[in-house]
Amino acid sequence: MIYTKEEILSDHDYAQPNEMAGYLLHGGLNEEGNYISPRTRIRWKAVNQWTQILNDRGHELLDCSVEILKHDNFPSLNQAKLLLNQGEGQFLWNSLTITGIIEARGRALAEIEAPNFQDIIVEDISDTCLAHMNKGLFIAHGFDEGGDPDSDQGAHDQMWFAARDLLLGKDAYPIPEVPESIGRPAQEREMPDLPIEHEGILNLLLDVLMIEIRAESFFSYCMNLAKSDDVFIDRREDALLAGDMVSRIRQDEAIHVAYLNLLVSELRSFTFKTVDGLEKKGSEIIDPLWKKMVQWHGEEVHRESVAIRSEEFVKLFDKIDNSNLRNKFNSLSTNSELYSI
Numbered sequence: 001m002i003y004t005k006e007e008i009l010s011d012h013d014y015a016q017p018n019e020m021a022g023y024l025l026h027g028g029l030n031e032e033g034n035y036i037s038p039r040t041r042i043r044w045k046a047v048n049q050w051t052q053i054l055n056d057r058g059h060e061l062l063d064c065s066v067e068i069l070k071h072d073n074f075p076s077l078n079q080a081k082l083l084l085n086q087g088e089g090q091f092l093w094n095s096l097t098i099t100g101i102i103e104a105r106g107r108a109l110a111e112i113e114a115p116n117f118q119d120i121i122v123e124d125i126s127d128t129c130l131a132h133m134n135k136g137l138f139i140a141h142g143f144d145e146g147g148d149p150d151s152d153q154g155a156h157d158q159m160w161f162a163a164r165d166l167l168l169g170k171d172a173y174p175i176p177e178v179p180e181s182i183g184r185p186a187q188e189r190e191m192p193d194l195p196i197e198h199e200g201i202l203n204l205l206l207d208v209l210m211i212e213i214r215a216e217s218f219f220s221y222c223m224n225l226a227k228s229d230d231v232f233i234d235r236r237e238d239a240l241l242a243g244d245m246v247s248r249i250r251q252d253e254a255i256h257v258a259y260l261n262l263l264v265s266e267l268r269s270f271t272f273k274t275v276d277g278l279e280k281k282g283s284e285i286i287d288p289l290w291k292k293m294v295q296w297h298g299e300e301v302h303r304e305s306v307a308i309r310s311e312e313f314v315k316l317f318d319k320i321d322n323s324n325l326r327n328k329f330n331s332l333s334t335n336s337e338l339y340s341i
Contacts (some may be wrong), residue, residue, distance in 0.1 A: 001046060001049040001050060001053070001127050002126060002127055002131070003042060003046050003132060003135065003136075004135065004136075005135045005136040005139070006136075007042045007046075007136070008039070008042060008043055008046065008132060008135055008136025008137060008139075008140060009039050009136045009139060009140055009143075010039065010041040010042050011028075011038060011039055011040075011041055012028070012030075012036050012040070012041045014027070014028025014029060014030070014036060015028070015029055015030050015031045016028060016029040016033070017029075017153075018035065018153075018248070020162055020166075020241060020244075020245055021162040021163075021165050021166050021238075021241065021245070022162075022165075023154050023158050023159070023161070023162045024152060024153055024154060025153055025154045025155070025158060025159055025162070026038040026143075026144070026147070026148070026151070026153040026154065026155050027248065027252070035247075035248045035251060037144075037248075037251050037252045037254075037255065038140075038143070038144060038252070039140045039143065039144070040255060043136075043137075043140060043255055043259075044255060044258075046129075046132070047129060047255065047258050047259050047262060050127070050128055050129040050262055050266075051258075051262055053127060053128065054128075054262065054265060054266055054269060057269060059265065059266075059268070059269040060265070061261050061262065061265045062261055062264055062265050062268070062290070064209065064213055064257055064260075064261045065213075066213060066216050066217045066220075068213065068294055068298060069213065069214065069217060069297070069298045069302070070298055070299070071298070071299075071302045071335075071338070072334045072335065072339075073217060073218065073221045074305070074306050074309055074310075074338070074339045075091065075309075075313075075329075075339070076332060076333060076334045076339065077221065077224055077225060077228075078332040079329055079332045079333065079339070080092065080225055080231075081225070081228065081230060081231045082325075082328060082329055082332060083316075083329070084225075084231050084232070085230075085231060085233075086320075086325065088316060088320075089167075089168045089172065090172075090173045091309070091312065091313075091316075092167070092168065092225075093164060093167075093168045093172050093173045094173065094176040095218075096160055096161075096163060096164035096167070096168075096222075097160075097161070097164060097175060097176060098176055098178050098179070099160045099218070100156070100157045100158070100159075100160035100161045100164070101157065101178045102178065102179075102182060103145045103146065103155070103156040103157040103160060104145070104146045104147075104155075104157035105145075105146065106141070106142060106144075106145025106146050106156070107142045107143065107145055107146025107147060107155075108142060108146075109138050109139075109141045109142035109145065109208070110138060110139045110141070110142025110143055110146075111142070112138045112142075112201075112204070113134055114133045114134055114138070114201045115195070115197045115198050115201065117130055117131075117198065117267075118131070119273075120194060120195065120198055120272055120273045121270045121271065121272060121273070122270065122271040122272070122273060122279060123270050123271060125266075125270070128266050129259055129262045129263050129266055130263055130266050130267065133201075133263070137259055141256055141259075143155065144156060144252050144253075144256070145157070156249050156252065156253075159245055159246075159248065159249050160249070162242075162245050163222065163226075163242040163245040163246050163249075164242075166235075166238040166239065166241050166242035166245070167226065167232060167235075167238065167239055167242045182211060182301075183207045183208075183211065184203075184207050184210075184292075184293060184296045184297070190203070190288075190289055190292075191285055191289065192275075193272065193274040193275060193276075193280055193285055194272065194274070194275065194285065195275060202267070202286065202289070203289070205260060205263055205264055205267075206264060206286075206289060206290055206293045207293060208256075208260060209257070209260040209261060209264060209293075210293050210294065210296075210297040210298075211297070212253060212256050212257045212260060213257065213297070214297055215253060216250070216253070216257070219246055219247075219249065219250040219253070222242075222243070222246045223243045223246050223247055223250070226239045226240065226242045226243030226246065227239075227240065227243045264286065264290070267282045267286055268282045268283040268286050268287070269282060269283075270282045272285055303338075306338055306339065310341060313329075313341045314341055317329070317341055326341060329341060
């Protein structure tokens with residue numbers, strides 16, 4: 001199935017705009033008031049068709065479920081509720097703010113031009129997701145995250161800020177320090193069988209896919225917090241709106257996981273022409289790097305994040321000077337070895 005860039009980027013006809021918490025946002029509502037993600041009039045149909053083609057060739061999608069992450073969020077849902085009900089919401093305000101700022105950076109995906117993978121793949125790729133990276137898929141992804149520069153509608157960056165404002169207030173705390181990158185640090189050549197420009201895009205695809213999987217875990221966490229009736233008690237209506245906002249982001253992000261997973265799965269299924277003139281299965285090239293990506297995002301970055309967050313909580317509890325509260329916080333840990341202060 002071959003599509004044009006214009007088709008991949010096309011929108012539905014919305015009955016109502018997507019407006020919330022004072023923000024005009026991308027996507028829109030249908031006549032029943034249900035949210036429709038931006039640029040998905042054709043995109044979902046195309047990804048589903050390409051997935052069927054992959055399946056018909058005897059190949060399956062990679063496992064990209066959140067279960068590959070193995071670890072829970074920190075603080076746990078109950079630990080977060082305890083802090084929030086004590087009026088200590090900075091940890092969540094910071095997380096939502098940092099997420100929004102990093103999402104804005106995601107607009108850079110719209111500027112990426114991938115090399116021609118047909119040059120190094122034996123099989124014809126014309127009717128695949130892989131052949132459409134430069135035909136709207138990267139642009140749509142970048143615009144979803146950081147906004148279309150020709151539009152006055154906010155994207156995921158503004159949607160996270162809207163959720164934050166509804167839950168905790170726009171200027172409740174100072175803007176936190178934001179990490180320079182949330183991706184796996186650059187390594188020396190890890191796919192020497194491929195031209196360096198193709199290796200670079202493969203690294204990017206795997207890295208962004210793992211970032212999206214990590215985001216899915218955070219979506220569930222935020223939605224469960226917002227919808228819980230034993231927290232944000234004085235602003236339940238706003239909290240429910242915030243949960244709805246995160247749900248809309250999650251709906252938008254589903255197409256990102258789907259097409260990135262499909263890209264990687266297609267690449268695993270093909271035969272590559274190596275730089276030394278030989279042929280090699282895609283899975284033999286990609287699987288070792290995918291294993292490293294899962295290890296880094298699922299284990300290494302998680303432990304680093306927990307260490308940083310733990311230091312912040314130690315300072316917080318020292319300031320509060322309430323041993324009973326600290327003990328209660330620790331008792332609510334889902335892993336006393338990792339998540340206790």
